[in-house]
Amino acid sequence: MNAQALIDGLIAGAMIGLGAIGVTLTYSILRFANFAHGEFIAWGAYFALALVSTLGVGMDPIGPFSFGWMLIVAAVLAALLTGGLAVLLDRLLFASFRSRGSATIIMVIASFGASMALRALLEFVFTSKPVYFTRELQIAVPLGGGMRATPDQLLMLAVTVVLVLGVHLLLTRSAIGRQMRAVSEDPTLARLAGVDVRRVIRWVWFLGGSLAASAGVMSGLLVQIRPYMGFDLLLPLFAAAILGGIGSVPGAVLGGLIVGLCESLAVELVGAEWRAAVGFVVLTLVLLLRPQGILGQAAR
Template sequence: MNAQFIVDGLIAGSMIGLGAIGVTLTYAILRFANFAHGEFIAWGAYLALAVVAAVPFGMVPIGPFSFGWMLPIAAIAAALLTGGLAILIDWLLFASFRRRGSATIIMVIASFGASLALRSLLEFVFTSKPVYFTRELQIAMPLGGGLRATPDQLLMLGVTAILVIAVHLLLTRTAIGRQMRAVSENPVLARLAGVDVRRVIRTVWCLGGALAAGAGVMAGLLVQIRPYMGFDLLLPLFAAAILGGIGSVPGAILGGLLVGLCEALAVQTVGAEWRAAVGFVILTLVLLLRPQGILGKAAT
């Protein structure tokens, strides 16, 4: 067996983990499984691409990397826009269901419909042809132990680590983070205690959308950009969020890395064509053995 699957798995796992943070937060605070979350990944990538394409300069490669200073700017713009998109969809769709107290499952169906519409809209505007941020070729550097990684890949691992630490600090050390946890524990009590629940919900969408856009830009840089990129990640996202334990941000990133590693291992041992089934196998095992996930609390 080749140990290279560790590098491939960690990189795929970073993208899954960043997406799964959004899934787990939506699930813990808004209490439904959002099937449209994968589309935020794809929209983030296409929005960043639109910014990069609109500016005719700034993509001359910096140092060992394949992209120029325009890409980080585009990524930040895409994160803000995708966060805004998530808030917009909540306002158009989910807020009305919350207001009339619809069953959770109605929200899930609506998110399924929104997912299809958002994805097909991308396909309509950009067609289903894969596109790239840059055509620069990168040579993988040896890391020792027979492992190889490109400079872009190493940078993205670092960026993921920074983002995860930032989200963790936001949730544990700031007022809005405490309010988010309060709403997830008990929304009625939180509201009575003076927490602005609507502001908390906006923050959740914005944060989830922005992190998904980050995952999308990474996937676009390291793999490719296509309308189905987010939808294909949806099952791994759910598997990671449930494996890590719903509501736990460290759990989501841990789950993401584990799912990514299992996928890379399966590609090497079983074959790349079965990659998409790994999420389902993990999901089944978690639900059978430990439904509350690794870092989750058992239901009371």
Template structure:
């Protein structure tokens, strides 16, 4: 492998790592605050990607303008799903939420297929010409994905650090009981958790669709690397999920020069299991 090939794979890895991070943050925050593994997260992302498609085809918007619409729409859907279904299981054992979210994953995926059909779509047809810098090919879409992800993550960081709600969220993730007795309105935090988780999920879904093609299984297929990102980074630690996402994305891409690319998802799985066994709290020490 030449140094150019190596750097090229790193670039691809950063792009998929950014997408894993957007999904992984939501998974991590939901896990931290609601204490369950949200198995419908991938399909929530797919739903967001299709909302953007609807905005693009019906309003003739560019992708970047459709993105906020998809984010708001998916955030609303996530809040609604929580209100109608998950809310009823707050007092139940966590496994009930696992099963419920697996069912919701199916509902979302089938709804997407019912509305848009089983076929493949792209946002904009046509070939984009990559920029060539020192023999490295960089697609304009990839620049857009990475730049937008950075912007979204910075906004998320400012929210967590400087707003009352962001602080309440971190407090609840650290210690729900302490947060409650300190006067944090926990149900309000839960609503905002879904809003943010849903919005970030939609962004991840739109970016993956931009990089590949829309189909009903779009983001179910990356559920494993996203959970790997959240777990590697330390569950309940959104910043850890970003590091975890990049790590998983880059290792997955680099692995393609040694093993059959078809086994990329297995690479994420092996990393995840290894972390679960040797350092179950992740790189940044997460909640247990």
């Protein structure tokens, strides 16, 4: 792998890792694979786009970046709105299944339906035409060793590091984080110990939706915004979550970086048309060779 492919893989992996955090938290606590999670990425990007387009101020680029301060504000608000959308989806759909003790497969199928409904609604409101936060051109700056990156890409990597550290501190140093880990280990025992499981579930949905929105804004800024952007990332998200180990936030990020690097390598060696297959190949190999993932624990 050449040096430039390495930096491209890290940038792609950072976005995948952020989205995979929500996947791994949802699966470890709610015990089902939420296929609607990819749509939160797209909704986050479109929420930010709508806010920027509606307010129409603060659009002048900041320093070397391609965007103005309004996009920063819109990204924060979009994360909050997407987190709220995730909580709303759980309340309207998945909460009723949990209360009836529905089988896991029912939840998975429901998440498929929710995914298609959310994507169709995006296409209805915003159309399927690709759009952009900004059309400002940026020149990649040399980083040494043959690597180059734009200021926007470097900022996205820095933001990813900050968000991952913030989530790690939330899970390890806060009361709600400890409650999340308790529910992940044993929901029944956590409830008996006085943990408000419903509150924990709301926090999990909100946190996962907010991080997915952050990944969506990054992807929209570096590439483009379209209704299928989250769906296209869904397989890499699950591959990263399983590769890192279900329930492990550092593992999800590590898995995302590995998947991103593998995609970059595939583009370099066999062509961009095979990029989408990388997530499937990684997922298959992990399930065959190490089902618990890199940082996960084997089932007892």
